[in-house]
Amino acid sequence: MTKSIFYHAGCPVCLSAEHDIIQLIGAENVELVHIGQDRNRIEEAEQAGVKSVPALLTPNGNVLHINFGASLNDVKG
Amino acid sequence: MTKSIFYHAGCPVCLSAEHDIIQLIGAENVELVHIGQDRNRIEEAEQAGVKSVPALLTPNGNVLHINFGASLNDVKG
Numbered sequence: 001m002t003k004s005i006f007y008h009a010g011c012p013v014c015l016s017a018e019h020d021i022i023q024l025i026g027a028e029n030v031e032l033v034h035i036g037q038d039r040n041r042i043e044e045a046e047q048a049g050v051k052s053v054p055a056l057l058t059p060n061g062n063v064l065h066i067n068f069g070a071s072l073n074d075v076k077g
Numbered sequence: 078m079t080k081s082i083f084y085h086a087g088c089p090v091c092l093s094a095e096h097d098i099i100q101l102i103g104a105e106n107v108e109l110v111h112i113g114q115d116r117n118r119i120e121e122a123e124q125a126g127v128k129s130v131p132a133l134l135t136p137n138g139n140v141l142h143i144n145f146g147a148s149l150n151d152v153k154g
Contacts, residue, residue, distance in 0.1 A: 004101065020135050024081065025101050058097050064143045 003029055005057040007045045009036040013069035017054040021066070030056070035075055046072060080106055082134040084122045086113035090146035094131040098143070107133070112152055123149060 006021055008014035021030060035042045035053065045055070049063040052071045056064040083098055085091035098107060112119045112130065122132070126140040129148045133141040 016139065017141060020137070020139050020141060023137070024135065058101065060097070060100070062093065062097050064094060064097060066141050066143055068142075
C-alpha cells in the first residue's frame, strides 16, 4: 500500500479535514472513502483500527484519527 | 506561514503521530514544537486552537487534533 486512505462520512468536520489533508499530502497520495455511502468498506476500516471519522490510514498501517466527526458505531447506525 | 507546526508533549501517542506526519508531509514542511519543554509556546498553541496534543496546525490556520495523547491542560499542569 503506497497511498493513504482517508475514511469519512461526509460530515462538516470530515470535509474540513479532507480539504486540509489533500492540501498537505496531495490528492494523488490519498484515496477518499465515504463509508456512509460505500458501506461495504466499513468492515475494512474497522479492521484497520478506525474508531471514528475522519481518519487517515497511513501507508504503514497506522490510523490517525483527526478531530472528531462521528464514531464508527454512529456511521453503522 | 508556509510550514505546518506539529505540537506535541513527548508522549508515546505524540511520537508515533510525529513519525507518521513526517513520513506523510516531509520533515522540511513541518516545525516540531515540544510544548512540554518549550513552555513559552503553550500560549501560542492555545491561541491557535490546540486543545490536545499531538496536533498539527496547518499553513491555513486549521488545527488537526490527531489521536489523543494529552489535553493542553494536562501539559500546563
